[in-house]
Every structure is written in structure tokens, then in C-alpha cells.
Amino acid sequence: MNMENIKDFLLHDFFVTGEPMIYMADVAIILVSLAIVFVLTYFKKWKWLWKEWLTTVDHKKIGIMYIIAALAMLFRGGADGLLMRAQLALPNLHFLNAQHYNEIFTTHGTIMIFFMAMPFLFGLINVAMPLQIGARDVAFPYLNAISFWLFFFGALLFNLSFVIGGSPDAGWTSYTPLAEKGLDPGVGENYYLIGLQLSGIGTLASGINFIVTILKMRAPGMTLMKMPMFTWASLITSVIIVFAFPVLTVALAMLTIDRLFGAHFFTADSGGMPMMWANLFWIWGHPEVYIVILPAFGIFSEVISTFAGKKLFGYKAMVWSMIVICVLSFFVWVHHFFAMGAGPAVNSFFGVSTMLIAIPTGVKIFNWLLTLYKAKIRFTTANLWALAFIPNFVIGGITGVMLAVVPADFQYHNSYFLIAHFHYVLIAGTVFAVFAGLHYWWPKMFGHMLNERLGKWAFWIFVIGFNVCFLPMHFVGLMGMTRRLYTYPADLGWTPWNFIETIGAFAMGVAFIIMVYNIYWSARYGERDTTGDPWNGRTLEWAVSSPAPEYNFATIPEVKSLDAFWEMKKNGEVEKWRKQPLEPIHMPDNSYRPFVISVLFFIAGFGFVFEWLWLGVIGLIGVFLCLALRSFEKDEGHHIPVEEIERTERAAGRL
Amino acid sequence: MVKKALKSLMLFGLSIFALTGCDVPVLQPQGPVAEKQFHMIIWSSILMLFVLLTVFTLFGFVVFKYRANRANDDDYEPDLEGNTKLEILWTTIPIIIILLLAIPTVITIHDSMKNPSPDKKPITIEVTSAEWKWLFRYPEQGIETVNVVHIPADRPVHFVLTSAGAMNSFWVPSLGGQMYTMPDMKTELWLEADKPGRYDGRAANFNGENFAHMTFTVVAQKQADFDKWADKVKAEAPALTMKEYKKLLKPGLVGKKVYSSYPAELEHASDMDMPGMKGGEASEHGKH
Numbered sequence: 001m002n003m004e005n006i007k008d009f010l011l012h013d014f015f016v017t018g019e020p021m022i023y024m025a026d027v028a029i030i031l032v033s034l035a036i037v038f039v040l041t042y043f044k045k046w047k048w049l050w051k052e053w054l055t056t057v058d059h060k061k062i063g064i065m066y067i068i069a070a071l072a073m074l075f076r077g078g079a080d081g082l083l084m085r086a087q088l089a090l091p092n093l094h095f096l097n098a099q100h101y102n103e104i105f106t107t108h109g110t111i112m113i114f115f116m117a118m119p120f121l122f123g124l125i126n127v128a129m130p131l132q133i134g135a136r137d138v139a140f141p142y143l144n145a146i147s148f149w150l151f152f153f154g155a156l157l158f159n160l161s162f163v164i165g166g167s168p169d170a171g172w173t174s175y176t177p178l179a180e181k182g183l184d185p186g187v188g189e190n191y192y193l194i195g196l197q198l199s200g201i202g203t204l205a206s207g208i209n210f211i212v213t214i215l216k217m218r219a220p221g222m223t224l225m226k227m228p229m230f231t232w233a234s235l236i237t238s239v240i241i242v243f244a245f246p247v248l249t250v251a252l253a254m255l256t257i258d259r260l261f262g263a264h265f266f267t268a269d270s271g272g273m274p275m276m277w278a279n280l281f282w283i284w285g286h287p288e289v290y291i292v293i294l295p296a297f298g299i300f301s302e303v304i305s306t307f308a309g310k311k312l313f314g315y316k317a318m319v320w321s322m323i324v325i326c327v328l329s330f331f332v333w334v335h336h337f338f339a340m341g342a343g344p345a346v347n348s349f350f351g352v353s354t355m356l357i358a359i360p361t362g363v364k365i366f367n368w369l370l371t372l373y374k375a376k377i378r379f380t381t382a383n384l385w386a387l388a389f390i391p392n393f394v395i396g397g398i399t400g401v402m403l404a405v406v407p408a409d410f411q412y413h414n415s416y417f418l419i420a421h422f423h424y425v426l427i428a429g430t431v432f433a434v435f436a437g438l439h440y441w442w443p444k445m446f447g448h449m450l451n452e453r454l455g456k457w458a459f460w461i462f463v464i465g466f467n468v469c470f471l472p473m474h475f476v477g478l479m480g481m482t483r484r485l486y487t488y489p490a491d492l493g494w495t496p497w498n499f500i501e502t503i504g505a506f507a508m509g510v511a512f513i514i515m516v517y518n519i520y521w522s523a524r525y526g527e528r529d530t531t532g533d534p535w536n537g538r539t540l541e542w543a544v545s546s547p548a549p550e551y552n553f554a555t556i557p558e559v560k561s562l563d564a565f566w567e568m569k570k571n572g573e574v575e576k577w578r579k580q581p582l583e584p585i586h587m588p589d590n591s592y593r594p595f596v597i598s599v600l601f602f603i604a605g606f607g608f609v610f611e612w613l614w615l616g617v618i619g620l621i622g623v624f625l626c627l628a629l630r631s632f633e634k635d636e637g638h639h640i641p642v643e644e645i646e647r648t649e650r651a652a653g654r655l
Numbered sequence: 656m657v658k659k660a661l662k663s664l665m666l667f668g669l670s671i672f673a674l675t676g677c678d679v680p681v682l683q684p685q686g687p688v689a690e691k692q693f694h695m696i697i698w699s700s701i702l703m704l705f706v707l708l709t710v711f712t713l714f715g716f717v718v719f720k721y722r723a724n725r726a727n728d729d730d731y732e733p734d735l736e737g738n739t740k741l742e743i744l745w746t747t748i749p750i751i752i753i754l755l756l757a758i759p760t761v762i763t764i765h766d767s768m769k770n771p772s773p774d775k776k777p778i779t780i781e782v783t784s785a786e787w788k789w790l791f792r793y794p795e796q797g798i799e800t801v802n803v804v805h806i807p808a809d810r811p812v813h814f815v816l817t818s819a820g821a822m823n824s825f826w827v828p829s830l831g832g833q834m835y836t837m838p839d840m841k842t843e844l845w846l847e848a849d850k851p852g853r854y855d856g857r858a859a860n861f862n863g864e865n866f867a868h869m870t871f872t873v874v875a876q877k878q879a880d881f882d883k884w885a886d887k888v889k890a891e892a893p894a895l896t897m898k899e900y901k902k903l904l905k906p907g908l909v910g911k912k913v914y915s916s917y918p919a920e921l922e923h924a925s926d927m928d929m930p931g932m933k934g935g936e937a938s939e940h941g942k943h
């Protein structure tokens with residue numbers, strides 16, 4: 001290769017050039033990276049970063065890292081959303097061109113689902129679930145770190161596409177044959193396939209990890225039917241992950257083989273079956289919807305019951321309805337393509353099975369309402385998010401049932417009515433839940449409260465903005481506006497609605513900024529939580545100090561009933577439990593290997609994205625080397641001596 | 656009773672949109688297929704509105720009544736944990752609602768696969784989506800058009816759909832719901848326009864860069880006018896050569912076009928049987 005060739009490659013294929021917005025992003029990325037390096041060096045924090053975070057296997061720290069990454073991805077995905085809304089504010093705008101818009105809705109959808117919603121929930125599960133069951137960590141802490149770093153580097157790889165090589169542009173569903181090489185050359189789709197593959201493997205490992213943790217590591221006395229509802233939700237979600245994610249892994253691998261090695265699994269000719277992709281994608285995809293909604297249901301159950309000061313109403317019915325939803329979620333996938341010409345029997349089956357999901361979901365809604373009945377409702381920010389969920393989510397729920405009415409779906413499908421529907425369930429369900437969870441568990445993570453005043457401002461602006469943005473989408477959908485349009489003509493009457501939607505979208509942006517400011521403000525001036533139990537909580541995470549010590553529980557409590565900590569407080573057993581004699585606590589050792597393996601995966605992934613097979617193979621060899629070395633490693637963990645536990649407990653005012 | 660409620664609700668809904676002065680094709684059906692779907696939309700909306708109002712009312716009531724700072728909280732019952740009767744009630748009511756919805760749904764699904772007006776003779780039109788245009792072939796008339804499709808009004812149209820590139824979806828909201836087009840496969844869609852008129856059609860499933868501009872017009876005409884139009888095209892329009900056809904299939908935007916004939920090589924496509932079609936399987940035909 002001569003110099004000219006290299007220059008040509010770098011300017012045309014490698015770096016994304018010619019877009020002012022992307023140059024701005026380049027500059028921002030470089031500046032932020034330099035700033036981080038500078039701060040870490042100036043304050044001599046490199047060692048701290050490595051020892052305390054990059055190599056940690058502590059579930060709470062891993063959870064916090066998940067949450068930080070998810071907030072960053074919420075920012076990126078939200079910025080994509082605002083760019084789209086800006087482009088659609090008025091007809092015939094030239095703010096974004098077609099190609100750019102197509103890339104942005106693809107990255108928006110993909111990032112929001114894979115790199116925002118799921119990791120945010122995984123972060124909260126990591127932080128709260130082991131504490132709720134009285135455990136000292138998850139079952140496989142080392143694997144937990146691998147899961148996180150695979151997600152992190154998968155997300156990093158995917159986001160790299162923005163400045164290096166070009167973004168994917170075939171939608172988050174990546175339907176074939178559009179996403180095949182013939183119709184979509186370039187590296188964008190490779191980023192999608194490999195980025196999701198990496199983080200998907202991490203997700204699958206998390207699912208297994210959570211299942212084993214919940215089944216094997218509960219405190220003595222905590223039978224399944226005495227588990228907190230969020231733990232139940234985590235368990236059922238993990239079961240769905242274990243059954244659904246292998247399908248995604250296989251589908252992504254098949255499409256990767258098509259694109260990289262010229263196979264024909266999903267091509268339009270040479271015997272490929274494009275529709276098979278749609279089937280595989282949604283066989284994973286619908287369960288995925290429940291992977292992001294069931295933990296949300298769990299969070300709402302905890303928050304509502306805590307701030308109602310009441311037992312969760314209908315505990316058994318709540319558990320059983322989640323189990324029914326879990327089973328049904330695998331039998332509805334065709335509702336994403338009723339209009340692909342299936343026969344009446346197939347469409348009837350999947351239409352009715354979809355409607356059936358409304359029944360267990362309705363049961364849950366009524367149980368939450370009855371939890372509020374004869375309660376003493378405290379309107380904290382966390383609870384406001386949980387309360388707002390009920391009416392807003394119901395709007396998304398009823399449009400969901402309407403979409404299951406197959407003949408009517410032929411009119412809603414692919415239109416803005418559908419966009420409105422799934423944002424009502426994803427935002428009012430998942431996003432409200434992670435915001436509720438963030439405010440609720442914040443003191444447990446960091447030892448201080450988030451400011452309520454700022455929190456409430458953010459809440460009201462967001463919820464109003466959300467409805468202003470997404471309610472009108474139902475109507476423009478019925479007016480014939482299809483999704484994934486980068487622009488529209490002026491004469492169809494869509495303009496006023498679209499303009500209103502954009503205003504609402506920017507209101508949500510403002511609310512997000514307030515929320516981030518709240519995090520900053522509260523870190524500096526926020527009220528300290530010295531009790532460990534700021535909300536008068538019901539479950540075991542509130543029995544330990546805030547932030548929770550490394551070993552979580554100095555001694556493991558004996559669980560006698562549901563709402564274990566509430567009962568302990570009621571029966572005056574807290575002091576007795578705290579005075580139990582201490583013993584040395586066995587904890588797992590930190591390890592650099594999860595981080596290193598994931599970096600190697602990232603290098604391999606980058607190689608496969610650019611189809612530099614040599615680099616891919618080198619990366620994979622590194623991965624296998626790491627695995628082999630690990631198998632020779634003795635990892636026996638360490639013991640925290642009694643004196644150190646005493647010191648920590650005393651510092652937290654507990655002895 | 657139900658009919659009457661339906662009618663008044665429709666009028667109410669329509670008047671809202673009339674106020675804003677805009678077209679809402681899905682709610683202003685112009686043919687029997689769209690009309691049936693519209694009835695399902697209204698019926699499901701009524702049932703769902705009932706659910707919505709119930710939840711909103713209960714929600715408003717409990718949240719207001721049981722706030723912590725109320726004057727008198729003697730009714731606080733922290734250990735209230737379940738009530739079998741209530742739980743049976745709110746499982747049964749949704750089941751009834753779902754039944755009320757599922758039964759007409761299943762019936763309409765079966766109807767929508769058939770000729771909407773069995774007493775009238777249908778006309779068949781073959782539709783092919785390409786990047787980024789719509790091709791329409793009239794096997795009975797022997798002509799072909801691009802981005803505009805003429806149909807006789809008051810007569811069922813049997814569209815047979817396929818794709819020459821990415822997947823797409825053929826949607827004319829005024830006349831009825833959409834159906835996907837897929838390469839190497841055939842799908843069918845029945846539509847009918849009550850009256851002569853022009854209706855907007857859209858590509859509904861994303862297929863790349865110029866997807867937003869991939870619209871077409873449906874021109875419904877009285878049978879006599881339709882015949883006159885077809886004869887005129889036959890007599891005056893240019894023929895579609897194989898070369899031109901291949902050019903059309905290349906990615907790009909083109910305007911509306913009419914052709915007096917299409918190449919004989921493409922003929923066999925019209926008498927293609929469609930065995931696996933309904934199950935959504937790839938057909939053995941039309942491989943290239």
C-alpha cells in the first residue's frame with residue numbers, strides 16, 4: 001500500500017468525514033478523553049481506578065458502573081431522539097439528510113434497548129438483589145465482572161461506529177435482506193452485529209449468575225415465597241434471558257457469517273430465507289420486552305409498598321402473574337409481523353395469545369392500586385415515578401391490546417401509532433422504573449440522599465414532556481405517518497402534531513439535565529443517610545448501613561417472614577441481630593482478567609467489524625489464552641478479619 | 656344498541672378531527688376492507704376506554720384519599736394483604752373483555768383473507784416493490800405502471816405482492832391495512848374502493864435511503880373510465896422492454912410511469928401458483 005492508498009482509506013472508509021456534527025463529536029470525544037486523563041493523573045487516581053473499579057468483583061461497584069454507563073447511554077440515545085425530533089419538527093427540513101436520519105434512528109433504538117434499558121436494570125439488580133436476599137455477593141462474582149465488561153466494550157464498539165467507519169442504518173430490528181451486504185455494504189451493520197454479540201454474551205452470563213444467586217444464596221429462612229418482589233422479578237427475568245438470548249446469539253452469528261463470509265442464511269437469493277431473520281429476531285425480541293419490563297414491575301412493587309407503608313397486596317397473585325407472563329412471552333412473537341402473510345389460523349393464535357398477556361398484567365395493576373388502598377402514601381420523588389407509572393403505562397397497555405386485534409393492526413403497524421405504543425410501555429414502564437429505583441436506592445449506593453426538590457422538578461417536567469411528545473403520535477399514526485421517515489410533505493396535516501411532539505421531547509431533555517445536576521448537587525451538599533434506612537424500608541437492604549459495607553452483612557439475619565426487615569423492626573429484633581458475635585468473612589479476590597478478556601474481545605470485535613480477520617483471530621487467541629490461564633489459577637479469596645469488621649461497623653455507628 | 660353507540664362515538668371522533676381540519680384516512684374508510692378494520696378499531700377503543708377510565712378513576716381515588724398527610728388516618732391498615740374475592744373479580748372481568756375482543760378479531764381475520772365482495776368479479780394486480788418505487792402489473796390488461804395504480808371503483812382488487820429488493824409493506828390507509836412484500840415470496844391483499852377518487856399509498860416498511868419518498872397514488876375510477884384509461888395506455892404508452900425493466904429495478908427514485916406492455920419473460924410470474932404462500936413459506940418460483 002502506498003501513502004495515497006492509506007490516506008484514501010482513512011479519509012473515506014475509516015474515519016467518518018464530511019459531517020460538521022461528527023467533527024464536533026470528534027472534538028468532544030478527544031477533549032473529554034484528555035480531561036479524564038488529566039484529572040486522573042493530576043489527582044493521582046489511576047491506581048485507585050484500577051484497584052477499586054476496573055478489577056473489582058463487588059456486586060455493588062459493578063452495579064454502580066452499570067448505572068453510570070447506562071446514564072451515559074441514555075444521554076447518547078436521548079440526544080439521538082432529540083435530533084430526530086428536531087428534524088421532524090417541520091416538514092421538508094434539511095437539518096439531517098436521509099442517510100444520517102436512518103443511522104440515528106437505528107442507533108437510538110439499539111442503544112436504548114441494549115445499552116440503556118437492560119444495563120440500567122442490571123445495575124439496579126446488582127446493587128439491590130444480593131442485599132435483599134441477605135447475601136454477600138452474587139454466586140459468581142468473577143463472571144459478574146466479565147458480564148459487565150463485555151457489555152461495556154460491546155457498547156463502546158457500537159458507539160465507535162459514529163466516528164470510525166459509519167453507523168448501522170437498517171433499524172434496530174436489522175431486517176434482512178436490507179441488512180445483508182448486497183443492500184447495505186460498509187461496516188455499519190457489522191458494528192451492530194458484533195457489538196450486540198459481545199454484550200449479549202455478557203447478558204446471558206448475568207442471567208445464569210442471577211438465577212444461581214437467587215436459588216442458592218438466600219439468607220436462612222427466606223423461602224421462595226418470602227422473597228422480596230424485586231428479587232422475584234429478577235429471577236423470572238433471568239429465566240427469560242436464559243431461554244431467549246441464545247436465539248439472538250445464533251441469529252447474530254448467522255447474519256455475521258452471511259456478511260463476512262458470504263453465506264446465504266437470510267439473503268433474498270441462493271436459497272436464503274429473509275423472513276427467518278424476522279422470526280428469530282422476534283423469538284428473542286418479544287421476551288426481551290419482558291426482560292426490560294419485569295424488573296421494572298419489581299421496582300414499582302418495592303417502591304409503592306414502601307411509600308404506602310403497607311404490605312404488597314396480593315403477593316402470591318403478583319408472583320404467579322409474572323410466571324404466566326414469562327411463559328406467554330414466548331408465544332406471541334408473530335404479533336410483530338402479522339402482515340407478513342401468515343394464514344388466518346396463525347394470526348388468530350398469536351393475536352389471542354397476545355391479548356391474554358393483558359390479564360396477568362391487569363392483575364398486577366389492580367394489586368398495586370389495592371396496595372395504595374388504606375395506605376399512608378408519601379410522595380417522595382421515587383414514589384412519584386412509581387405512581388406516574390400506573391396511568392401512563394395503562395395507556396401503553398391498552399394500545400398494546402389494540403395492536404393485538406390483527407385486522408386493526410394492519411392499519412397501525414409500522415406507523416407512529418406503534419411508535420407511541422412502545423414508548424408508552426418502555427418509557428412509562430422501564431424508564432420511570434429506573435428513575436424510581438435510582439432515587440430509592442441512591443442512599444444505599446452512595447450514603448447520601450438525592451435532593452427531593454430538584455427531583456420533583458425533573459419528575460414533573462419529564463412526565464408532562466413525555467405525554468406532550470408521545471400522545472400526539474397516536475393521531476399522526478392514524479393519519480398515515482409511517483415510522484422511520486426522515487421527512488414528510490407539508491400538505492398532509494401532520495405538521496402541527498409533529499411540532500408539538502418536538503416541544504415535548506425537548507422538555508424531557510431539560511428534565512434529564514436537571515436530574516444530572518441533582519446528582520452533582522447532592523454529591524456535594526446532599527443530606528447524609530446515617531441510619532441506613534432512610535425510607536422506613538421493608539426489605540433487608542435497609543438493614544445494613546449506607547453505603548453498604550464491602551461484606552454487606554456483618555452477620556446474616558434469620559428471615560421469618562416476607563418484608564423481613566419490617567418485621568424485625570416491628571418485633572424489636574434489630575438490636576439483638578446487630579449484637580450477634582462476629583466471625584471472619586470470606587470474600588472473593590479482585591481480578592484484572594475480566595477487564596483484560598473484554599479488551600481482547602473488543603480488539604477481536606473491531607477486527608471482525610472491518611473484516612481484518614488477522615486482527616479478529618489475534619484477539620480471539622488472546623481470549624482463549626486468558627481462559628486457559630484462568631483454569632490454572634487458584635482463586636481462593638480472602639478473609640476479612642473480625643477487627644476490621646468491627647472497625648467498619650463502628651465507623652457506621654452500629655456498634 | 657351497540658351499533659348506535661358505535662355510530663355516535665365515530666361521529667364524536669370524526670368531529671374532533673374535523674375541527675382540526677385534517678384527513679385521518681384510517682378513521683375515514685373509503686372501502687369495505689378499511690371499514691371492517693375501522694369497526695374493529697372502534698370496538699377495541701370502546702372496550703379499552705372502559706379499562707382506561709376504570710384504572711384512572713381508581714388511581715385518582717386512592718392516591719388522593721390515602722395521602723399520608725390526610726386529616727384522619729384511622730383507616731390505615733398496614734397489614735392488609737389480599738382478598739380472594741376481589742382477585743377473582745379482577746381476573747374475571749379482563750377475561751370477559753378479552754373474549755369480547757378476541758371473538759370478533761378471529762372472525763374478521765378469516766374474512767380479511769377473502770374477497771370482500773364475493774358477488775363482484777375481482778381484478779388482479781401484481782405489485783412489486785423495488786428500491787424506491789412501486790411497480791404495478793395488470794395481467795388482464797397486459798399493461799404496467801410505476802408509482803400510480805388505477806383500479807376500478809366498486810370492484811374488489813386482488814393484489815398479489817412481492818419484492819425485488821428489501822422487504823417492504825404496501826399500505827393504502829384509506830382503503831385498508833397493509834401487507835408486506837418480500838423477495839422470492841408472494842403475499843395477497845384484498846382492497847376495494849367504494850367510490851372513484853385518489854388515495855395516498857405509502858411504503859410502510861423501511862427499505863433504505865429514499866424510503867420516505869416511496870409513495871404512490873391509487874386512482875379509483877368508474878369501470879368504464881378504467882377501461883378507457885387501460886385502452887389508452889395500451890394504444891399510446893411505450894412498451895416496457897427488458898432493458899428498461901432492469902433499469903427500473905436499480906436503486907433510485909423515478910416519477911409516475913405507464914407502459915403499454917411488459918416483457919414476455921416476465922409473463923410466467925402471473926400464473927405462478929402460490930402453494931406455501933399462506934404459511935409464509937418461500938415459493939419455489941421466481942428465483943433469479
Ligand code: HEM
Pocket residue numbers: 078081082084085105106108109110112113117170171172173419423426427430431469482483484485486505508509
Ligand atoms: C428522549 C426520549 C425519546 C425520544 C424523543 C424518542 C423519539 C423516538 C422517535 C421519534 C422514534 C421514531 C423514529 C422513526 O421511526 O423515525 C423512536 C424510535 C424508537 N425508540 Fe425512542 N425516543 C425516546 C426514548 C426512547 C427510550 C427510552 C427507548 C427504549 C427504552 C426508545 C426506544 C426506541 C426504539 C426501539 C425505536 C425504534 C427504532 C427503529 O425504528 O429502529 N426510545 N424514538
Ligand SMILES: [Cu+2]
Pocket residue numbers: 285286289332333335336
Ligand atoms: Cu412483542
